[in-house]
Amino acid sequence: MAQPLVKKDDDRDDEAEYSPFLGIEKGAVLQEARVFNDPQLDPRRCSQVITKLLYLLNQGETFTKIEATEVFFAVTKLFQSRDIGLRRMVYLMIKELSPSADEVIIVTSSLMKDMTSKTDMYRANAIRVLCRITDGTLLTQIERYLKQAIVDKNPVVASAALVSGIHLLETTPEIVKRWSNEVQEAVQSRAALVQFHALALLHQIRQNDRLAVSKLVTSLTRGTVRSPLAQCLLIRYTTQVIREAATTQTGDRPFYDFLESCLRHKAEMVIFEAARAITELNGVTNRELTPAITVLQLFLSSSKPVLRFAAVRTLNKVAMTHPMAVTNCNIDMESLISDQNRSIATLAITTLLKTGNESSVDRLMKQITNFMSDIADEFKIVVVEAIRSLCLKFPLKYRSLMNFLSNILREEGGFEYKKAIVDSIVILIRDIPDAKENGLLHLCEFIEDCEFTYLSTQILHFLGTEGPKTSDPSKYIRYIYNRVHLENATVRAAAVSTLAKFGAMVDALKVRDRATLYLNTVGSDGEVIETDKVVKDFLFGSLDIPLANIETSLKNYEPAEQPFDINSVPKEVKTQPLAEKKAPGKKPAGLGAPPSGPPSTVDAYEKLLSSIPEFSDFGKLFKSSAPVELTEAETEYAVNVVKHIFDRHVVFQYNCTNTIPEQLLENVTVIVDASEAEEFAEVASKPLRSLPYDSPGQIFGAFEKPEGVPAVGKFSNMLRFIVKEVDPTTGDVEDDGVEDEYQLEDLEVVAADYVMKVGVSNFRNAWESIGPDFERVDEYGLGPRESLAEAVSAVISLLGMQPCEGTEVVANNSRSHTCLLSGVFIGNVKVLVRLQFGIDGPKEVAMKLAVRSEDDNVSDMIHEIVASG
DSSP states (O other), X not given: OOOOOOOTTSXXXXXXXXXXXXXXXXXXXXXXXXXXXXSSOOHHHHXXXXXXXXXXXXXXXXXXXXXXXXXXXXXXXGGGOOOHHHHHHHHHHHHHHOOOHHHHHHHHHHHHHHHTOSOHHHHHHHHHHHHHHOOHHHHHHHHHHHHHHHTOSSHHHHHHHHHHHHHHTTTOHHXXXXXHHHHHHHTTOSSHHHHHHHHHHHHHHHTTOHHHHHHHHHHHTTTTOOOHHHHHHHHHHHHHHHHHSOOOTTOOOTTHHHHHHHTTOSSHHHHHHXXXXXXTSTTOOHHHHHHHHHHHHHHHTOSOHHHHHHHHHHHHHHHHHOHHHHGGGHHHHHTTTTOSSHHXXXXXXXXXXXXXXXXXXXHHHHHHHHHGGGSOXXXXXXXXXXXXXXXXXXXXXXXXXXXXXXXXXTSSOOHHHHHHHHHHHHHHHHHOGGGHHHHHHHHHHHHXXXXXXXXXXXXXXXXXXXXXXXXXXXGGHHHHHHHHHHSOHHHHHHHHHHHHHHHHHOTTOOOGGGGGTTGGGBOTTSOBOSOHHHHHHHHHOOOOSOHHHHHHHHHHOOOOXXXXXXXXXXXXXXXXXGGGOOOTTOXXXXXXXXXXXXXXXXXXXXXXXXXXXXXXXXXXXXXXXXXXXXXXXXXXXXXXXXXXXXSSEEEEEEEEEEOOTTEEEEEEEEEEEEEEOTTOEEXXXXXXXXXXBTOXXXXXXXXXXXXXXXXXXXXXXXXEEEEEEBOXXXXXXXXXXXXXXXXXXXXXXXXXXXXXXOOOSOHHHHHHHHXXXXXXXXXXXXXXOSOHHHHHHHHHHHHTOEEOTTTTOOOTTOSEEEEEEEEEETTTEEEEEEEEEEEOTTOEEEEEEEEEESSHHHHHHHHHHHHHO
């Protein structure tokens, strides 16, 4: 029966898309591959079978050694066909099968013949295949042909040779580097792709020579690059040179004129690449930004979605550091809120939230509400974080913004999305006093329907801290009491704990359920055994130990006669690995995430040092620093150092790696010059007997210092060793060696090395528990600063203490800020710091520093650190 005609515009989205390869099996395709052996080849049939084989390989199907060998030898018989289409499929098949060294020789002669063929398509593909499957020995034989191909008149052949060179640079760099003259000539090619590939290869050849890269950029920025793709590459290389070069004394930035001229290029990709490069320059000024912002504004109204997306994403990043520069684009971005592409709409909204003024907040909220239900959770989280920043920027608008967060909190969404909203409300409650009661009620209403146990318990703990401080604490009791009866055990326990806190902090409030918590503090005859101070310390006192460290220690604890000793838990807060760190300027979550970090490295360092006889009597390790690099990246020897702080000693652990395969280092030591560290005296060192290639080793040096004193100083370091040549093919080492030295960067021991980052769960209670006896207060002028955030970050880094309650983040355009820090000073002395910053018109920053400690000498030392820093 004839099928009915279907119009092109009929809606067929619900129909499954048909795949011609649906249901094919490897065994059946291998049987079909026998057609490669037919005396009379059918090019069309052979091409279909190769297509199926390629499909199976790209779908992850694996061939056994025997199957791959049979297919490979069958495919090689297809070289007798003169069909151009089939020949191209043969090239693809050989590349995908990646034959072994003993099989490659079968096709080498055919490929070398094709490489010198008069058919350009054969030559180009043969070059690609040969360079993919051959080793360095054969490559030397065909090097002459590859050099000729690089400057070939046909752009397809030239590009094939250049791309092959890019791949070969990873395996045989010494051969490819000999092609520099030919590649330099190809850079002047009129073919767009040839120029692009030639520039990419030439840069990779010279990338380890900073001066050579600078010369390359200088020569090409004079206008010899015609290809838009190559021009984009050149812009990227230029920005790399700009980053590495210091600005001149007149303040002019090298190559900025070139980047600005690219904004007038006829190709849109070049214009955008130049605009993006300008916006990402270090310390970019408003004058430099203006032309880039202008072209990005034009792209916002483009008919091409990719240009609109690229422009709004770039402007979104610029708004984080230069919001006023983006303000002129607000009208164009408002039209993008209704864009069909939800990614563009989300970026437009978040950018407007960063750059909008107070009068536009209500209008933006109405527009956001209309599209929140249409976007994915990951985009919603971005919007929530932008709204949080806006509320901190305009505190008077907290009511409408808080109501918006409350409304979306009750809508559908995953854990991360709901957590982002809750964290935002928590931060707004802490930073905007007027928003406290409104925000707490929104959180109470949320936990009645909350499906996430973790969020419910965290909200209850937060209510226990903030709820009793409101004007009418009793309004929250009903919500908390319901959790005792209606929830799982974890949430019930949190609710009981919260009720007890209400009862202890609000004298007039009768909370019957708090009695459960106090059973162990009240005797059978009703007489209170524990004092009020003990009870309050139990409920509100700071634990002073990171929960992640407690969890790790409890997991490692083995039941024994001795009870678990909480004093054995490391107090140091371990930082996240570099890849997991959040982007700069991103506000931290208010409640945090469940502890899931790696085990602390404190125990590993302590075991390592105690196993070395020279250091075994130094006592308990107080702190180990993060590794400090003493060499630049990609140098012959990679060295970093970890500073281990003891009460009377400092141990330097030099972690060394030899990156040269042809060398073996012996009797490796670090010569340390402590002439600029007068309070330190070297007492021991432990050299490294041997340092083979790519096998890390450690060298140690120990210095004595005055007991309990935060001595500081600078240490010069020289790596000294005997170098012996190694045959990379056999691994044989020459008997004779040569003494050599390698200068390392200087190392400093600073005051922050004697302070351990230890957070407190409730800073106010911890501050009051220490009391004012050893409090020291003084004011300091910090001079001109880029921003208040930069001043806060500098002081935190100087003191080396742990920021508390998210106070390390400064709201945009804020004129004042309070930062809370906590830590433990050497000698296990708890110390708390309250920093109050203010900034005036000319960006002069003043700071009031209040320190409370268990030792008045420590309070004075913290002030000395700031005064001398």
